[in-house]
Amino acid sequence: MMAIDPVCGMEVTVEPAALTSTVLVADLVNAAAPGRHVGFVDPAEPGVERFWFCGRGCMLDFGDEPSRYLDPAFTPSGM
Numbered sequence: 001m002m003a004i005d006p007v008c009g010m011e012v013t014v015e016p017a018a019l020t021s022t023v024l025v026a027d028l029v030n031a032a033a034p035g036r037h038v039g040f041v042d043p044a045e046p047g048v049e050r051f052w053f054c055g056r057g058c059m060l061d062f063g064d065e066p067s068r069y070l071d072p073a074f075t076p077s078g079m
Helices: 056-064 066-070
Strands: 002-004 011-013 019-024 048-053
Touching: 019 056, 019 066, 048 056, 056 066
Parallel strands: none
Antiparallel strands: 002 011, 019 048
């Protein structure tokens, strides 16, 4: 299975060793924005989405400003 890194737009293989982060999406200003980047929703954790990253830099950037990277107007920078 593949996921898209919300920061750079790269495809990331979903595997146990992959870098991930979870976000309580309801806490974000743009949580209900149509067209926003959506992560994996685990039914066991309502409101929480998991995102995968190509590298540590993208994961840290996302952690600093998740609303920025999930905004529908955001265009990933590419690598």
